[in-house]
Amino acid sequence: MAATAQPLASQVALQVLRDGGSAVDAAIAANAALGLMEPTGCGIGGDLFAIVWDPASRQLYGYNGSGRSPQGQSLAQLRERIERGKASGALPADLAGIPAYGPLPVTVPGTVDAWFALHQRFGRVPMSQVLAPSIDYARRGFPVSPVVAFYLERGWKVFNREFAGQPALDNIRDTWFRGDRAPAAGELFTNPDLARTYEAIALEGRDVFYRGRLAQAMADYFAGMDGGPEYADFAAHSGEWVTPAAVDYRGYQLYELPPNGQGFAALQMLSILKNVDLAQWPRGSAQVFHYLVEAKRLAFEDVARYYADPAFAATPAEELLSDAYGRERFALIDPQRANPGFVPGDVRVEGEGDTTYLTVADASGMMVSLIQSNYRGMGSGMVADGMGFMFQDRGELFDLNPGHANSYAPGKRPFHTIIPAFVMKDGEPLMSFGLMGGAMQPQGHVQMLVNLVDYGMNLQEAGDAARFMHQGGRQPTGLDEDTLGTLYLEPGVPAATVEGLRAMGHRVEINSSGVPFGGYQAIWRDPESGVYTGATEMRKDGTVAAW
Template sequence: MNRPVTGSDTMVVSPHYLASAAGARILEQGGNAFDAAVAVSACLAVVYPHMTSMGGDSFWLTYHEGEKTVRGYNASGRAGYGAHLSAYGGLSEIPRRGIRSIVTVPGMVDGWHAVHSEYGRLSWGEALAPAIHYAEHGFPMTQDQYANAAQHADVLAATPETAAIYMPGGKPFAAGERFKQLAMARTLKRIAEHGRDEFYKGDTAKEIASYLARHGGLLTLDDLADHHGEWVDPIAGSYRGHTLYQMPPNSQGFSGIMALHILENFDFSAIEHGSYDYYQLCVEAVKLSFRDRNAYLTDPKFASIPLDWLLSKAYAAELAGSIQLNRASAASAEPIGSDTAYAAVVDRDGNAVSFIQSLYFEFGSAVVAGETGVLLQNRGSFFSLDPGHINRLQPAKRTFHTLMPAMACVNGKPSILYGTQGGEGQPQTQTAIFTRMVDYGMDPQQAIHEPRWVWGRTWGEPTQELKVEGRVPEDVLHKLGEAGHIVRKVNSFDGIMGHACAIRRDEHGFLQGGFDPRSDGGAIGW
């Protein structure tokens, strides 16, 4: 296990080392955490295309030392104006891939603009320069990206514009080969020159809308032009002296707070880390939070979500009392896409950004929008076509969103920034790494390195399995099975566990950074 990267007052973490390096370079050029976060985000959209893209969404938690407050920015897109249930007449669900899976407007570029225009110090062009460089001049294909492209080769080959970029000659680029995205470089240059509106109202928007119209897509130029994200107040909770911040709905962030509120009722000083009791309590707490998440989560403009009750300590105590240490509870889960990239930045002034972005599935819809080089997300395919479902498809509505960047503060200042890739696994991994740092005194790298689990159903599997990494002792796995969990041992460092990153300020005031060995990540601090 690697030691955590430690810095005096500056830290960048992300799931791709080139994106982390881009953020560090921006800080060295005099930029602040917000400039660096935008640079990291834009770079991830280039160097981690199986996980994120300009054609996806993002959520941001920010702390500005001058304001001394945590704010959130919801950069997720809404369904198009033509996204009625009747648009999918005769289908039981929205297609998961292809042109008909493109239901919601990409919010990513709007998120960059919002964070940069509100708090950035360098120019817009400087923040986007590293991403433009890697798109135009290329970067070495990683083994992880190659493996994902090879696994989804049939999906990538189905659309000519996508195949031309990701499957030239009918096969993906091999690990180590130089991977260029010239069309994306041109799009990024236009955005750098003309600003945010280039993507939503300019030539890029027109090309996206024209391509979708020619191929039977739902989104129109009006959908793109009318898009806007918004600054929001984060939801808050507490755990053993830490104030917990998550994004409000349509993010699933409240499930992460609920799980920790439930676990706060147990004395972890009497529970050995990695023991059966530790895994059982964490798994059951998350399952209980998922029950309410699945019942209530949608766009809050379309439904009432009882957050005060869900986040109350009294309700958490009630749920904690229902957990049986020797028995797995009955619960249900829907399979949720896992392609995501989480990153965080803290600068020498104390500013901090915790953010996450996604395409939903690996490579999203797998549709590149014409000559733009932009992969479009399939996030809206999670809408239900059941007229009675809380998350049913409606025009201009945001869908249930798995993205949930997290920040915890002590005495009003950021103490831990944490998050992960992994859809259904995000609240689970957040719970694991946070309890490991707070209850067991682990540094971020150790907390991320330790064995993980993910409970829930994945595509094509009818059961709600508890997937556990192979480093967990056999007696623990056996006892989990005896309790009624459907246990499946997976690889020792399995990608299904997600790609986590974290920054923690230790008791001496130094920053510690950790990144996931399951990713291509990097942590840089000084």
């Protein structure tokens, strides 16, 4: 079974499974297809995180495939470059942090490394076979799906505004917006440059991207700019295997990856919420939303203070995820009123949207939870000549102030939003799932689990139910918004709940676009029969496919 955000990507995954590939082979194949077919959310210019259930060893494995900042650029140099950009008019004069576009937010892409690390450990068929379907689609074309067409149109408007009159716009236009327009839904689209890039990776391996001719071409592209990675940055890159951690919620264990990602925020939310029986109220009630939102706000206070690259700052994970700390934080929630004055917890420290999610499961019982992104939709706007993909702008999420856990430093991984998830019960793998979309992700993970566990929804119902997305509060970038923030609700939330939340002091807005609320995919494994159940996101182009 495969659940992805694009129907053809799900079919690509199934074809790899039919041809003898593992769930990991199929997940990589689907991710490559999505980099072509959903460039508005992902691509090999970005990073990748994954959780794999391996039935042979009966273990969960995590991979952190995030890239690092340029080794040769200090915090002082980055700040100088930003000031030069402001003085020249290339950057807004009132810019408070790191820009979203251009070379300065670009960090080394970690996706290709992650593909090969996962493949080396769990793959069954050659990488040339895994990437073949995407190479073929890139050359011969595929019909653009409706939601992707919508986001491409939005992206074209942004890039026209940000890069008007600049050479960078030429490569963006030539790759995705030929004829000065976004491709329409149903229109056949090709990306011959990406086909050549994928083919080089398929035939020459990982090192062609990090040490070979592709690495040199990427470095040459940035060489004439004031900032951006150099060849040495690509050559030095490596991801790492990490150990997922869990919090028990009413007998179900939610597993997430440790920082520099934000997965532990979902675990902190559950650690807080298990101190109240949400099922005593209807799922759509103001009381339930209130507790969920306040738990999110409390968790994100700690995200802003503690979550960062563990090579530079130690996150006090054991304390943050402990039952005692969850009880302590829960005690700060007023059942009747939003508390605008939340602050980070005081715990011991030793030292200091826009994404694609997919999940694949195979006949052996292997299950893969994989998330991959460029950040801010398509990314930084930087497209190396003839490469067919855009570089991520993850570096925008560094803090420019010295002394913070997430302060910019050379060779450092920024705070990351993308997080895969996995659920176990009674020692058995139960669900591989995720919900894409910036800060929506941990609060979305929790909403899915509450829907399933507390309210007995089935896998698809859990994703279809109206969601909330809280935005605001303290930020890992140091650019703090108001501490209360804004609570966005979908139109399916009852009017009485909306008014009840406002009466509690929440700042509530209704959003009918579907955009802020993420994209959900899930596969559930029956522990007794091994039968898989899949669910997909009605707010995206996604589909579940099985054979």
